[in-house]
Amino acid sequence: MTEITKDDHERVKLLRLITNSKNEFKKLTLDQLKRLEELVEKKDYSHDKKAHKSKVKLLRKINVRIYEITEGRGIW
Secondary structure, X not given: OOOOOHHHHHHHHHHHHHHHOHHHHHHOOXXXXXXXXXXXXXXXXXXXXXXXXXXXXXXXXXXXXXXXXHHOOOOO
């Protein structure tokens, strides 16, 4: 059985936050987005094709949001 790490708990906490409401994703700070990106990238979903596809899609969405924040777009 695999041990659940502190990073696992943090990743799940952030994922729950953004999956509860579409608006919550836009409320994440730049630091939260970067941390979520780091945690999701670390997690290996190669054993589950559907989960891996979702991971790639989420990382793309996170990168777009980071770009919007750093370039001053999407704040409206």
